Amino acid sequence: MCGIVGYVGHQQATPILIGGLRRLEYRGYDSAGVAVANNGNETRVIRCRGKLAALEALLEQEKPLGTCGIGHTRWATHGRPSDENAHPHKVGSVAVVHNGIIENHVGLRVRLRAAGRTFSSQTDTEIVAHLIDEALLEGAPSFIDAVRKALRQIEGAYALVVLSDLYPDQIIGAKNSSPLVIGLGKNEAFLASDAPAILEHTREVIFLEDGDIVELSRKDVRVSDVDGKPLSRAPRTITWTAAQAEKAGYPHFMLKEIFEQPRAVTDTLRGRLLVDKNDAVLDGLDLGSGIDRVVLIACGTSYHAGLVGKFLIEASARLPCEVDLASEFRYREPVITGRDLVVGISQSGETADTLAALKEAKSRGARTLAICNVVDAAIARAADAALYTHAGPEIGVASTKCFTAQLAALTLLSIHLGRRTGRLSEDAAADFIRELLLIPNKMTVALESMGEISKIAERYKNAKDFLFLGRGTNYPIALEGALKLKEISYIHAEGYAAGEMKHGPIALIDDGIPVVVIAPRGKGYEKVLSNLAEVRARDGHVIAVATVGDKTIAEQCHSVLWIPDAPALLQPLLTVLPLQMLSYCVALARGNDVDQPRNLAKSVTVE
Numbered sequence: 075m076c077g078i079v080g081y082v083g084h085q086q087a088t089p090i091l092i093g094g095l096r097r098l099e100y101r102g103y104d105s106a107g108v109a110v111a112n113n114g115n116e117t118r119v120i121r122c123r124g125k126l127a128a129l130e131a132l133l134e135q136e137k138p139l140g141t142c143g144i145g146h147t148r149w150a151t152h153g154r155p156s157d158e159n160a161h162p163h164k165v166g167s168v169a170v171v172h173n174g175i176i177e178n179h180v181g182l183r184v185r186l187r188a189a190g191r192t193f194s195s196q197t198d199t200e201i202v203a204h205l206i207d208e209a210l211l212e213g214a215p216s217f218i219d220a221v222r223k224a225l226r227q228i229e230g231a232y233a234l235v236v237l238s239d240l241y242p243d244q245i246i247g248a249k250n251s252s253p254l255v256i257g258l259g260k261n262e263a264f265l266a267s268d269a270p271a272i273l274e275h276t277r278e279v280i281f282l283e284d285g286d287i288v289e290l291s292r293k294d295v296r297v298s299d300v301d302g303k304p305l306s307r308a309p310r311t312i313t314w315t316a317a318q319a320e321k322a323g324y325p326h327f328m329l330k331e332i333f334e335q336p337r338a339v340t341d342t343l344r345g346r347l348l349v350d351k352n353d354a355v356l357d358g359l360d361l362g363s364g365i366d367r368v369v370l371i372a373c374g375t376s377y378h379a380g381l382v383g384k385f386l387i388e389a390s391a392r393l394p395c396e397v398d399l400a401s402e403f404r405y406r407e408p409v410i411t412g413r414d415l416v417v418g419i420s421q422s423g424e425t426a427d428t429l430a431a432l433k434e435a436k437s438r439g440a441r442t443l444a445i446c447n448v449v450d451a452a453i454a455r456a457a458d459a460a461l462y463t464h465a466g467p468e469i470g471v472a473s474t475k476c477f478t479a480q481l482a483a484l485t486l487l488s489i490h491l492g493r494r495t496g497r498l499s500e501d502a503a504a505d506f507i508r509e510l511l512l513i514p515n516k517m518t519v520a521l522e523s524m525g526e527i528s529k530i531a532e533r534y535k536n537a538k539d540f541l542f543l544g545r546g547t548n549y550p551i552a553l554e555g556a557l558k559l560k561e562i563s564y565i566h567a568e569g570y571a572a573g574e575m576k577h578g579p580i581a582l583i584d585d586g587i588p589v590v591v592i593a594p595r596g597k598g599y600e601k602v603l604s605n606l607a608e609v610r611a612r613d614g615h616v617i618a619v620a621t622v623g624d625k626t627i628a629e630q631c632h633s634v635l636w637i638p639d640a641p642a643l644l645q646p647l648l649t650v651l652p653l654q655m656l657s658y659c660v661a662l663a664r665g666n667d668v669d670q671p672r673n674l675a676k677s678v679t680v681e
């Protein structure tokens with residue numbers, strides 16, 4: 075997830091681009107840059123690693139002049155944050171900014187190299203600049219034809235904005251799966267990832283659709299498809315304030331991030347599932363041989379993802395898998411050997427405990443892998459290799475979309491290990507991958523059917539305690555549901571393995587305690603139903619998370635939160651969604667600061 079902006083008109087482009095990037099910095103902030111066309115002279119590109127402030131300091135020294143330009147604030151996905159990997163990427167006459175992931179970048183890079191082209195970055199984006207430059211040199215009749223020729227060769231997700239020295243009064247944008255909005259002005263036009271970037275200049279916008287290509291000049295805005303067929307897209311007037319628009323109209327970042335989860339999971343899986351080979355590839359990593367055991371280490375929500383990971387890895391790869399709290403790992407004498415794969419899981423990649431634990435494992439000879447959302451963060455650098463989640467920046471302190479993206483990454487890892495060890499048969503892998511690919515749509519369905527939750531939250535907002543119960547793969551989700559509620563509503567909550575209830579927590583149950591029972595159909599369902607009956611027999615108030623259409627559950631509970639059916643190993647990607655929403659709605663009903671709850675920090679960089 076990056077922020078991109080473009081301008082063509084009668085004003086100086088640079089201040090407009092910087093103003094737009096400032097409003098998009100929440101989409102990424104590891105490097106930034108601008109390219110400005112200068113009336114037939116060579117386009118100036120100024121870019122650097124670091125936040126936008128670093129770019130602004132550079133621009134103090136030399137402000138590029140020109141009335142047509144593009145800008146970018148980056149959230150690295152391919153290639154570490156560095157000056158060379160910062161956008162725009164310029165090749166020949168062509169400068170490109172990009173948000174998304176080009177899935178077939180490896181093959182294209184090989185082809186372009188064989189054609190004598192050299193690369194100055196590790197990004198997938200530079201390939202797009204090469205392809206457009208190649209098309210222009212091969213005699214494409216116009217700039218847009220060259221862009222179309224390049225687009226026909228790329229697969230994946232993109233919002234692209236392109237300019238060329240040869241066409242200094244024109245910018246071209248293209249969209250597929252990543253957002254891009256046009257702003258309409260008088261003798262000027264804008265392009266941006268998100269409306270807040272341009273709202274101070276215009277409220278007349280066109281939201282582009284997948285497959286759209288737009289040609290912008292001072293006088294004209296033309297939308298067409300990859301074959302050149304003109305398309306009509308109606309303008310809309312935006313009534314949001316810029317601050318509302320930054321959150322895409324959601325009142326809080328947490329809510330926006332909850333709804334972004336189908337996209338975060340899709341992006342994390344993107345390009346890594348080989349459907350025709352029933353396999354998963356992990357960005358060139360080859361794991362499996364020489365590994366006798368997997369150890370997952372993490373803190374907080376990431377630790378809960380690890381607990382689900384244990385089920386996935388043991389089921390698919392039949393390798394023993396242990397999960398450790400990073401804050402505990404170093405303070406005993408962990409038994410680690412050179413045949414262990416130790417995986418540090420961290421949204422931020424900066425958590426001090428996880429970093430220290432990973433280094434400890436490495437010093438004991440383990441192979442190490444980081445699953446991390448921030449490219450080149452400390453934990454990714456400390457590990458032998460990294461598998462990045464592509465959730466985009468998470469702003470809300472309570473982790474939501476990074477959790478489900480971590481589950482997606484762990485699912486990929488389990489398939490990869492299973493195929494390498496030979497313990498996941500091709501048929502089983504095919505079935506599993508088929509189900510996995512259905513998950514993002516099922517997540518959307520689950521998120522769209524949560525109308526009742528605010529009523530439930532209102533009803534229980536003054537409860538002193540909550541209990542969350544789950545079995546198997548949903549036991550970690552009980553822990554996660556309780557953690558979410560504690561973090562932002564400040565209500566005491568406990569997650570428990572449902573079968574353990576009778577060994578203690580059942581003493582807590584009376585008519586004052588809401589009990590959230592995670593009871594989707596499938597493995598362990600009947601047993602959870604028995605646990606539910608035990609709660610009911612003691613007057614506990616039951617809120618169930620259940621498979622849509624389950625009448626048995628509906629008859630036995632006070633409220634039900636529905637999710638679509640899925641195999642047990644993939645259920646956590648769905649069952650966690652209503653629990654995130656429940657904690658959000660309870661916190662809201664109690665008037666709490668949802669995005670910045672008291673006493674917490676987004677990255678815990680102290681032990």
Ligand code: M6R
Pocket residue numbers: 373374375376377419420421422423424425428471472473474561674676677678
């Ligand atoms: O950045 P990390 O994933 O390493 O962070 C670990 C925990 O600090 C984090 O998950 C914390 O528990 C969140 N606030 C949960 O919402």
